[in-house]
Amino acid sequence: MSTIAIFGSYVLSRKDGAQDVLRDHWVLVEGKKIAAVTRDRPRADEVYDRPGRFVLPGLLNLHNHCFSEAVARSHSEDGTGRKNNQSIVYTVLLPLTKRGADILSAEERMAVARLGILQLLKGGATTVMEPFRNSIPEMFDAAEEMGIRFYGAPYLFSTSDAKAGPDGVVQYSGDDGTADMATWDALYQRWNNRGDGRISLAMSPHATDTCGPDLLKACAARARELGVPITTHMAQSRAEVETIGKRYGGRTPAQYLDWLGLLAPDLMAAHCMFSTDDDLKLMAARGMTVLNCPRVFARAGVTAAFSRFAEHGVRTVVGTDGYNMDLLGELNAASLISKITSQRADVANSPELIEANTAVAADVIKRPDLGRIEPGATADLTVVDLTHPHLQPLFDPRRALIALANRANIDQVMVDGRVLVDGGRYLGADEAAITAAGSAAIGKIWDLPEAQAAFNG
Numbered sequence: 001m002s003t004i005a006i007f008g009s010y011v012l013s014r015k016d017g018a019q020d021v022l023r024d025h026w027v028l029v030e031g032k033k034i035a036a037v038t039r040d041r042p043r044a045d046e047v048y049d050r051p052g053r054f055v056l057p058g059l060l061n062l063h064n065h066c067f068s069e070a071v072a073r074s075h076s077e078d079g080t081g082r083k084n085n086q087s088i089v090y091t092v093l094l095p096l097t098k099r100g101a102d103i104l105s106a107e108e109r110m111a112v113a114r115l116g117i118l119q120l121l122k123g124g125a126t127t128v129m130e131p132f133r134n135s136i137p138e139m140f141d142a143a144e145e146m147g148i149r150f151y152g153a154p155y156l157f158s159t160s161d162a163k164a165g166p167d168g169v170v171q172y173s174g175d176d177g178t179a180d181m182a183t184w185d186a187l188y189q190r191w192n193n194r195g196d197g198r199i200s201l202a203m204s205p206h207a208t209d210t211c212g213p214d215l216l217k218a219c220a221a222r223a224r225e226l227g228v229p230i231t232t233h234m235a236q237s238r239a240e241v242e243t244i245g246k247r248y249g250g251r252t253p254a255q256y257l258d259w260l261g262l263l264a265p266d267l268m269a270a271h272c273m274f275s276t277d278d279d280l281k282l283m284a285a286r287g288m289t290v291l292n293c294p295r296v297f298a299r300a301g302v303t304a305a306f307s308r309f310a311e312h313g314v315r316t317v318v319g320t321d322g323y324n325m326d327l328l329g330e331l332n333a334a335s336l337i338s339k340i341t342s343q344r345a346d347v348a349n350s351p352e353l354i355e356a357n358t359a360v361a362a363d364v365i366k367r368p369d370l371g372r373i374e375p376g377a378t379a380d381l382t383v384v385d386l387t388h389p390h391l392q393p394l395f396d397p398r399r400a401l402i403a404l405a406n407r408a409n410i411d412q413v414m415v416d417g418r419v420l421v422d423g424g425r426y427l428g429a430d431e432a433a434i435t436a437a438g439s440a441a442i443g444k445i446w447d448l449p450e451a452q453a454a455f456n457g
Contacts, residue, residue: 001031002031002045002046003030003045003046004044004047004417004419005041005044005046005047006027006412007024007026007047007050008024008026008053008055008383009023010054010055011037012055012358013037014359014373019355021398024039026038026041027055028044029044029379029414031417033378033379034374034375034376034378037375046419048412052387053384053385053386054397056358056401057358057372057373058126058370058380058381059125059357059358059382060125060357060365060370061120061127061129061319061325061357062127062361062364062365063231064116064125064320064321066113066115066116066119066132066139066322067113067116067132067139068322069093069296069321070112070115070322071096071097071445071451072093073442075092076092076299087236087237088300090239095450096451097133098161099448099450099451100445103448108440109441111438112138112438112441113136113138113438114145114429114438115434115435116322116325117143117148118434120320120325121147121421122413122421122426123326123327123328123329124407125320125382125413126148126381126413127149127370127380129151129153129231129268130150130151130153131153131231132152132154134154134156134180134184134187137154139152140152140190140194140199143198144194144199146428147418147420148415148420149370150198150199150200152191152199152200153204154180154184154201155180155204155206156176156177156184156219157177157206158175158176158177158215159210172210177211180215181215181218184201184203184222192228196416198415200228202228203219203223203228203231204232205230206232207232207233207234207236208240208257209244216260217260217262224266229266229268229366230262230268232257232267232269233271234253234270234271234272234275235252235254235272235273235274235279236272236273238274240274241253241274252275252276253279254272254275254279258282258286263282264287265287268289268290268291268364269291270290271290272309273297273302280308283309283312287315288314289315289316289317289364290314290316290317291318292309292316292318292319293319293323294318294330294333295321295324295329295333296320296321303341305342305348306334306348306353307338307344307348308338308342310348311342315360315364317357317360318330318331318334318356327357328401328402328409331353332405332406334348335348335349335350335353335403350398350403353402354402358372359371379414379416380415381413381414382410382412382414383411384405384411385410385411386405388408388409391405391409408424410424
């Protein structure tokens with residue numbers, strides 16, 4: 001069994017169930033497990049003795065979209081693509097990913113998937129939950145090939161062709177639920193527990209306005225039968241809230257999911273920023289989790305504040321949504337946006353945010369072996385280089401991590417005891433080749449007339 005020793009000037013361990021920052025310790029990895037955390041230099045096959053490193057449990061990113069946000073990147077900022085200042089979900093993301101998945105070859109879709117996984121790893125994530133159209137199964141292939149821990153969440157829709165018209169009003173058409181469930185089952189049979197257990201599936205009905213009651217109930221039943229997580233989008237736009245209210249007797253999206261039995265501890269709902277205070281009380285009572293992605297909405301002038309959910313007692317973790325897969329930068333945004341909206345400096349503090357994306361996130365997906373550095377835990381680690389000038393002088397490594405660090409400070413990423421990123425570089429393949437191939441594939445989507453109309457119309 002191979003052994004790896006990593007020195008940390010700071011190691012985020014645990015004591016009595018809480019974070020404990022150790023000074024000048026070694027983390028010893030044997031095979032896929034953490035064997036020891038010790039002051040003494042251990043013997044090991046590989047030794048990484050680099051002072052100034054902060055060794056963290058592997059960061060979990062439970063909401064990301066490699067493909068759809070690549071389509072929007074550097075097009076959707078500054079209000080571009082927003083008809084009547086509405087969400088780009090129905091003007092850009094859904095229609096162009098549907099069309100893009102159709103026109104790209106399997107190898108081109110794989111190129112986009114590889115580019116996304118590369119960005120996730122270089123952004124510090126060891127685990128990702130990735131909802132995507134089921135016509136892009138190459139996401140699983142890329143995740144297995146590149147070594148990340150991957151919860152693939154192929155979408156299920158009642159209406160997969162929702163799109164906004166020239167007036168910004170969303171039209172819904174089709175009934176895809178039965179076919180999508182069959183596809184999900186087939187992907188589950190093929191992929192669940194592949195990659196030595198790194199690859200898993202999550203149940204992902206797309207959103208409250210694109211999934212009808214029968215499909216949502218069927219998704220919950222199937223997920224609970226198999227013991228897999230459930231994730232969806234909820235209250236991510238005002239239009240969604242209005243649509244659900246009109247369809248279901250004035251219910252909010254949270255009340256709609258509660259009516260159907262989905263608002264429960266196994267539900268992870270992304271965004272939720274148009275939830276009312278009463279919704280948040282209900283969500284807290286039901287024990288569900290909010291996946292907070294602040295930066296993707298900040299580009300539209302919308303504040304999705306981590307602190308608002310947390311202060312209502314809702315379990316909250318931070319995801320990148322694919323817009324900018326810099327997980328440290330996203331945690332920084334969660335901190336700043338929370339402080340600005342609440343006008344309080346003490347909310348969304350550094351230990352709380354780190355906990356959200358380590359131990360809390362691991363508990364959400366029922367993986368107590370993740371998100372912790374302790375003997376017996378799975379050897380997923382994120383190592384940050386704190387020696388950069390913008391992180392010095394250094395007093396508190398956790399505050400520096402959240403307030404000042406970003407993906408450029410990611411030194412190492414380890415998954416299952418295997419070093420995937422070292423010295424900030426992905427070890428498994430040529431980064432430049434991955435980037436060029438993925439960018440070229442997305443460029444084919446950008447060249448489509450409907451893409452030109454979406455971005456420039």
